[in-house]
Amino acid sequence: MSDTESRFRVIVIGGGIAGLSASHMLQKAGIDHIVLERRSEVARLEGGSMFIYPHGSRILDQLGCLDTVQKGTVPPGRWFIRLPGGKKILESTFFSHIQKNHGYNMLIFERPKLLRDLYETLPDKTRVRTNASVDSIKQDENGVDVVLSNGEVERGDLVLGCDGVYSTVRSAMWDAANAASPGMITVKEKRAISADWYCLVFVTPGIPELSETDMTVINSAEHTHLFTLTPKKGFFSVYFLLDKPFPWPKRAKRFTEQDAEDLARSVADHPLSDTVMFGEVWKRRLRSSVIHLEEGVLDHWYHGRIALAGDSAHKVMPNMGLGGNSSMESVAVLTNRLRQMLVDTNWRKPSSAKLEETLAAYQEERVGRMKHIFKFSSNMSQGWRTPWYKFLSTWIIPVIPDSMLAAEMSKIISGAPRLDFLEVKDLPPGRVPWEYVANKKRSTEGGIVGGNKLSSLSLVTALGVALYYYYGVRPLPLPSLA
Numbered sequence: 001m002s003d004t005e006s007r008f009r010v011i012v013i014g015g016g017i018a019g020l021s022a023s024h025m026l027q028k029a030g031i032d033h034i035v036l037e038r039r040s041e042v043a044r045l046e047g048g049s050m051f052i053y054p055h056g057s058r059i060l061d062q063l064g065c066l067d068t069v070q071k072g073t074v075p076p077g078r079w080f081i082r083l084p085g086g087k088k089i090l091e092s093t094f095f096s097h098i099q100k101n102h103g104y105n106m107l108i109f110e111r112p113k114l115l116r117d118l119y120e121t122l123p124d125k126t127r128v129r130t131n132a133s134v135d136s137i138k139q140d141e142n143g144v145d146v147v148l149s150n151g152e153v154e155r156g157d158l159v160l161g162c163d164g165v166y167s168t169v170r171s172a173m174w175d176a177a178n179a180a181s182p183g184m185i186t187v188k189e190k191r192a193i194s195a196d197w198y199c200l201v202f203v204t205p206g207i208p209e210l211s212e213t214d215m216t217v218i219n220s221a222e223h224t225h226l227f228t229l230t231p232k233k234g235f236f237s238v239y240f241l242l243d244k245p246f247p248w249p250k251r252a253k254r255f256t257e258q259d260a261e262d263l264a265r266s267v268a269d270h271p272l273s274d275t276v277m278f279g280e281v282w283k284r285r286l287r288s289s290v291i292h293l294e295e296g297v298l299d300h301w302y303h304g305r306i307a308l309a310g311d312s313a314h315k316v317m318p319n320m321g322l323g324g325n326s327s328m329e330s331v332a333v334l335t336n337r338l339r340q341m342l343v344d345t346n347w348r349k350p351s352s353a354k355l356e357e358t359l360a361a362y363q364e365e366r367v368g369r370m371k372h373i374f375k376f377s378s379n380m381s382q383g384w385r386t387p388w389y390k391f392l393s394t395w396i397i398p399v400i401p402d403s404m405l406a407a408e409m410s411k412i413i414s415g416a417p418r419l420d421f422l423e424v425k426d427l428p429p430g431r432v433p434w435e436y437v438a439n440k441k442r443s444t445e446g447g448i449v450g451g452n453k454l455s456s457l458s459l460v461t462a463l464g465v466a467l468y469y470y471y472g473v474r475p476l477p478l479p480s481l482a
């Protein structure tokens, strides 16, 4: 057997955040691979903003990309919550607490920048093939064939599906799993990823009269506005509830430019601050789109020689900006596990049993944490959907101390994985210790520090603070929710 034939090879499908991160990590781990991306370029100008949290920065730091990614970025300033009439009810220093807790600043920039930076900093760019659309996958005892739409075949030992929420790899994996073990993937699991919301997303030049660095949330009964400004770009989104949930593989419809115009018109008279209305910023848009916001986490992340990472396995609401960060986490954990497997086999191809054991460990390490992040992101994205959420966002969140809100997020950040075979050089000092223990079984609460949602404890404390604040020391200043 030649050296090439005996080398373990991963075929990564999809060159998004997960796929490009996978190439970086596999290159660092010395694992042979190819990334197949169906588009003609990896960094097409689409999508809105991207927040990178300290745990994402720590991984980018390990990969040697952080300097490039953070170049030209400006740390986010304050987080405002406003009532539908424009009145401010929260002005939080959440982001600066996150920086103090973990050392790294939060990063905010246009999404294609991350894809471009990840691609440009790859040590070997020939690992990424564009115009390579995957049609089907065939597994056998010794390997796996990936068939492209032009009929070409790539052969490897493992397929990693980083092909997003409408994943071809996931469908192939489900077919293979149910053929081998009928009933393994249930309809319930297939319907686990579902859309309750859709979203108008658009990007503008900087709008200094709104702000230069702040994030604002404005909830109302019908929709939620969320926008973040940077000096050069404004990133706007408006969330609308669908009439009914649409589980995979259905979509409510394919949205058009006219849909974007119609949605924008329906909210044109909404104040976004004391001085600026929605219609005024919409006029300055550079590009826009309307998308479904699917969310859900699968129970099965692998079968045979197929594994999933990123939105194909775990899709979360974007409001908290954790989806892309989590995609990098998943690929890091899988790379850690694959590398350890190859160290154990002296870099020869593993047996099917050894590969299965490795993928099972990957899934076990990730599912609990991702279910936690999914619930947290979902809870924080409900706007005024029910009276409880309206009460929470109007009365509780505005009176929770900034440090306490940040502490909830810090639990997620500090429990995040990293690459366990690379040092993090010059880790910036922070108040909250990093908790990740390599290859350790995670708790189902998503990281070894535990905690959930605005956890019960925090909520009770927050409720106490709110009641004391409003009933104890002040007369009851009920705002009109107009």
Ligand SMILES: Cc1cc2nc3c(=O)[nH]c(=O)nc-3n(C[C@H](O)[C@H](O)[C@H](O)COP(=O)(O)OP(=O)(O)OC[C@H]3O[C@@H](n4cnc5c(N)ncnc54)[C@H](O)[C@@H]3O)c2cc1C
Pocket (backbone or CB within 6 Å): 013, 014, 015, 016, 017, 018, 019, 036, 037, 038, 039, 048, 049, 050, 051, 052, 132, 133, 134, 135, 162, 163, 164, 165, 167, 168, 199, 201, 237, 291, 309, 310, 311, 312, 318, 320, 321, 322, 323, 324, 325, 326, 327
């Ligand atoms: C409005 C919005 C804001 C967001 N903001 C943030 C944020 O601030 N921070 C954050 O961390 N996350 C954010 N997210 C989430 C984040 O964008 C996703 O979690 C992330 O992009 C998932 O990456 P991925 O690589 O798994 O999938 P994708 O980005 O969907 O990439 C999949 C890739 O696979 C390719 N592909 C698909 N099928 C095939 C095929 N058959 N053959 C070959 N290639 C194929 C596609 O062309 C694509 O390039 C946001 C999401 C939205 C919608």
